[in-house]
Structure formats: structure tokens, C-alpha cells
Amino acid sequence: MEQETLQLLWEKISNGTATDQETALYLRHCQAAEEAGERTLPVPDTKGVEQRMLAAIHQRTGRRKTRRIPRYWYAAAMLTGLIALAIYLRPGRSAEKAPPAAVAQQDMPAGxxxxxxxxxxxxxxxxxxxxxxxxxxxxxxxxxxxxxxxxxxxxxxxxxxxxxxxxxxxxxxxxxxxxxxxxxxxxxxxxxxxxxxxxxxxxxxxxxxxxxxxxxxxxxxxxxxxxxxxxxxxxxxxxxxxxxxxxxxxxxxxxxxxxxxxxxxxxxxxxxxxxxxxxxxxxxxxxxxxxxxxVAWKNGYFIFNDTYLTAVLQQLSRWYDVTVDLKTIPKVRYNGVIPRNVPLSKALGMLEFTGDVKFNVNNNMISIRH
Missing domain, CATH: 2.60.120.1440 (Jelly Rolls)
Structure with missing residues (x-):
């Protein structure tokens, strides 16, 4: 991707005019650049940008080997307040597809x-x-x-x-x-x-x-x-x-x-x-x-490093003041970052982006949708 195009995408993300497809395209390019060893990508410094970016959550199940989110992206998130993560997708998933909102009968605001x-x-x-x-x-x-x-x-x-x-x-x-x-x-x-x-x-x-x-x-x-x-x-x-x-x-x-x-x-x-x-x-x-x-919670984020879904939902339940139906939770693990200022439906939607686990929220309880 030409540098001018990359800069244009970044400017649109910064001022809130980028589409989900453009944001995904930018992050996909960041992933490729990260894997190639580049460290000169534009990174965010605008307040509130994190609300408009896509946080990629990579799910790990069983013995399946996966790649961890590079430390460069953690540094970007911590230093600039942006969820600038490379998107790690399951085979066959389109990078242009935006994370869906969780199917829920109710939504809860952030703490x-x-x-x-x-x-x-x-x-x-x-x-x-x-x-x-x-x-x-x-x-x-x-x-x-x-x-x-x-x-x-x-x-x-x-x-x-x-x-x-x-x-x-x-x-x-x-x-x-x-x-x-x-x-x-x-x-x-x-x-x-x-x-x-x-x-x-x-x-x-x-x-x-x-x-x-x-x-x-x-x-x-x-x-x-x-x-x-x-x-x-x-x-x-x-x-x-x-x-x-x-x-x-x-x-x-x-x-x-x-x-x-x-x-x-x-x-x-x-x-x-x-x-x-x-x-x-x-x-x-x-x-x-x-x-x-x-200390990610203090800085406004949830960070997951091979974290089991039960522990992920425990953190979400305290912050959004909901309960979790633990009997329905599969033993899957997640890597990724979610901003703490988004509503519950957005946070669960980011988890759903992996495609295997879907959620319901009803009567202030999170459960797995089968």
C-alpha cells in the first residue's frame, strides 16, 4: 500500500470518518507491516479514537497453535490510548468484515x-x-x-x-x-x-x-x-x-x-x-x-493473554455489573485488547468476531447462545 493511501486512511480514522472496511484495511496493512519488521507506521494520538477502532480478539481452542499479538501493538495501545491491533483471523474469514454486535435483549453501559x-x-x-x-x-x-x-x-x-x-x-x-x-x-x-x-x-x-x-x-x-x-x-x-x-x-x-x-x-x-x-x-x-x-484496567483497557473465557467474562461482569452463567462457558482462550469505555454489546461483539462463541444478555446475565 502506498504511503499516501496509508496516511489518508489514518487521517480518516483519526477524525472519525473512516468506514469499518477502511479501518479493517488499515489494520490489516499494519499486521503485514508488523510481520515484516516495520516500525514506522502512523500511530494514534487523538483522544477518543479508541472508540472508533476495531479491537481484534484472537481465540485459541484446545492444542491449536496461534500467534500472539505483537508487543509493538501493546506499546501503541498503552502509550497512545488507541486499540491499534493487528487482526489475526481464522482461515477463511474476511478482514473487511466488521465485528458484529452481540445478540442481546439488553445492553449495559461501561462502568x-x-x-x-x-x-x-x-x-x-x-x-x-x-x-x-x-x-x-x-x-x-x-x-x-x-x-x-x-x-x-x-x-x-x-x-x-x-x-x-x-x-x-x-x-x-x-x-x-x-x-x-x-x-x-x-x-x-x-x-x-x-x-x-x-x-x-x-x-x-x-x-x-x-x-x-x-x-x-x-x-x-x-x-x-x-x-x-x-x-x-x-x-x-x-x-x-x-x-x-x-x-x-x-x-x-x-x-x-x-x-x-x-x-x-x-x-x-x-x-x-x-x-x-x-x-x-x-x-x-x-x-x-x-x-x-x-494494570491495563487502570489505563482503560482489558488485555487478554491466552485468557480463558471464564476469566474474561469475570472481568466483564464486574465492570458492566452483570452476572455470568458459568455452566455454559466453553474452555476457549483469547488474546487481544478491548477498551473499557465501550458498552457491553460492543465488548461481546469483539469476542464474537472469532466466529465460534455467541452471547446473549438477558436479565443482566451473560450466557452462551447455542
Missing amino acids: TDKAVLTLANGKKITLGTAQDEAVARQAGLRVYRSDSGEIVYEATGSGSGFHEITTPRGGQYRLVLQDGSKVWLNAASSLRYPATFTGSTRTVELKGEAYFEIAANARQPFIVHTAVQEVEVLGTHFNVNAYDDNAQVQTTLLQGRVSVHAGNNKMILQPGEQASLSHQSGALSKATVDANTA
């Missing part, structure tokens, strides 16, 4: 920034409404919208006692603790923490999933407690996934150094490593991973 804050005196404040945020400010707290559009709760006073912030299914929230540490809470999660850190440690309790950027303080280590383990840090960036319905608790380190304790087991993580604690056996193991995958 939003919302949470409930419980103060030390038991008062509950719904964060995300102007009236309740005004109440929070009166209580020595600050609620504001950051330059990046995130709603942030910050403890500004020197209060006492413990606060707890809880996100519902279909919600997420970012907060700044009294020491300056930043926490992003995923859907269906909660964090309990002191209004002011005193004593020899900074200790918080987590249920669900959160990403932490801890303010350095060598004299006061930061400790994250979950139901089955604790993570101790001085100043670092890491993610803890501790949902009760997951098979494992996963702690992923992006920057710095952390110590993970579980029973009599203890291990030190370096950047790019992930500790996994089995709920069933209590075994603690460590592996090198792509840390960006663990």
Missing part, C-alpha cells in the same frame, strides 16, 4: 467513577455527586477532577480513625492518601485505611483489586493486607488482584521492590515479576510477566 466513602464516625458519602462531595469537603476531605479527567478523593486534614472507600460493580475510583500515596480501585473493591498514618508502619486493608503508587518513606513501610497475604513496600508501583472469586491472588510489581508474605512463605519481587498465591493450596509462586497487562 464509571463512583464509590462510597465511610468515615470514622460511620457517615457514608457517595462520591460522584456534587452534593455529597461538598459534604466530604466539610469533613476535611477534598474531592476534585484531575487534569486527566479522573475523580480524586484526597484526605487533607489530620483526622483520626479509619476510613473505607468502596467501589460497586460497574465503578472505579482513584484516591490520594494522607501521605501522598495514590491508589486506583477497580470495580467491586474496597480499601480501609487510617485518616492519618501514625506509628511505625502505614497499613491498609484491601478487598478486590487496586493499583498503588506509594510515596517513599524508608522510616514508615507501607503494608497492604488482604485476606490471605500482605505486601510490604517502602516506595514503589504495584498492583494487587485479590478478588475472592479468582483462583489466585496476584501481586505484580512495576517499579521498585516489594516483599510478599503468605503464611510461612515470603518472596521478594523485582519489576516485571508477579507473585501468585493459590486460594486452594496456599502455594506461593513467582513468574516474569508483562506488567502492563496487570
Whole structure:
């Protein structure tokens, strides 16, 4: 494809005038260029483009060998906010065919920034409404919208006692603790923490999933407690996934150094490593991973690396506040990226693009359509 044609397609994608066929043609060319080793393709830098691009989800079943999405496309998605993925298609599927919308009796919007804050005196404040945020400010707290559009709760006073912030299914929230540490809470999660850190440690309790950027303080280590383990840090960036319905608790380190304790087991993580604690056996193991995958949710994406469909739908169910009929889920795996700001029907439509699995959504439940 001539460079002028490629640039024209990119410009149409950027301004939202490209057809599905033109978008698919552009991505197919990107796939060929990636396989040829080229790294000079135009990549997106326009806000909202991700809503107009096609995310390709490649399904893997049984022992069938497939190609993984090249890391170049992951970098593009993370650095520019665009789902710029090469389309990996099953034999005989046309690259010009756009992903269909899932057949559903109802649709669900993507989650939003919302949470409930419980103060030390038991008062509950719904964060995300102007009236309740005004109440929070009166209580020595600050609620504001950051330059990046995130709603942030910050403890500004020197209060006492413990606060707890809880996100519902279909919600997420970012907060700044009294020491300056930043926490992003995923859907269906909660964090309990002191209004002011005193004593020899900074200790918080987590249920669900959160990403932490801890303010350095060598004299006061930061400790994250979950139901089955604790993570101790001085100043670092890491993610803890501790949902009760997951098979494992996963702690992923992006920057710095952390110590993970579980029973009599203890291990030190370096950047790019992930500790996994089995709920069933209590075994603690460590592996090198792509840390960006663990924090994709914070950056506005779902990323799947040979992820079983059951785990894929678990993530979708928390974000879209739906349930999943697990009895009907086949053992298939997916690779790919889906933006978290699309409605449920669009997300399921991207999964359906592989052709083998179809979905219904009825009475707030996802099931397989036979």
C-alpha cells in the first residue's frame, strides 16, 4: 500500500470518518507491516479514537497453535490510548468484515467513577455527586477532577480513625492518601485505611483489586493486607488482584521492590515479576510477566493473554455489573485488547468476531447462545 493511501486512511480514522472496511484495511496493512519488521507506521494520538477502532480478539481452542499479538501493538495501545491491533483471523474469514454486535435483549453501559466513602464516625458519602462531595469537603476531605479527567478523593486534614472507600460493580475510583500515596480501585473493591498514618508502619486493608503508587518513606513501610497475604513496600508501583472469586491472588510489581508474605512463605519481587498465591493450596509462586497487562484496567483497557473465557467474562461482569452463567462457558482462550469505555454489546461483539462463541444478555446475565 502506498504511503499516501496509508496516511489518508489514518487521517480518516483519526477524525472519525473512516468506514469499518477502511479501518479493517488499515489494520490489516499494519499486521503485514508488523510481520515484516516495520516500525514506522502512523500511530494514534487523538483522544477518543479508541472508540472508533476495531479491537481484534484472537481465540485459541484446545492444542491449536496461534500467534500472539505483537508487543509493538501493546506499546501503541498503552502509550497512545488507541486499540491499534493487528487482526489475526481464522482461515477463511474476511478482514473487511466488521465485528458484529452481540445478540442481546439488553445492553449495559461501561462502568464509571463512583464509590462510597465511610468515615470514622460511620457517615457514608457517595462520591460522584456534587452534593455529597461538598459534604466530604466539610469533613476535611477534598474531592476534585484531575487534569486527566479522573475523580480524586484526597484526605487533607489530620483526622483520626479509619476510613473505607468502596467501589460497586460497574465503578472505579482513584484516591490520594494522607501521605501522598495514590491508589486506583477497580470495580467491586474496597480499601480501609487510617485518616492519618501514625506509628511505625502505614497499613491498609484491601478487598478486590487496586493499583498503588506509594510515596517513599524508608522510616514508615507501607503494608497492604488482604485476606490471605500482605505486601510490604517502602516506595514503589504495584498492583494487587485479590478478588475472592479468582483462583489466585496476584501481586505484580512495576517499579521498585516489594516483599510478599503468605503464611510461612515470603518472596521478594523485582519489576516485571508477579507473585501468585493459590486460594486452594496456599502455594506461593513467582513468574516474569508483562506488567502492563496487570494494570491495563487502570489505563482503560482489558488485555487478554491466552485468557480463558471464564476469566474474561469475570472481568466483564464486574465492570458492566452483570452476572455470568458459568455452566455454559466453553474452555476457549483469547488474546487481544478491548477498551473499557465501550458498552457491553460492543465488548461481546469483539469476542464474537472469532466466529465460534455467541452471547446473549438477558436479565443482566451473560450466557452462551447455542
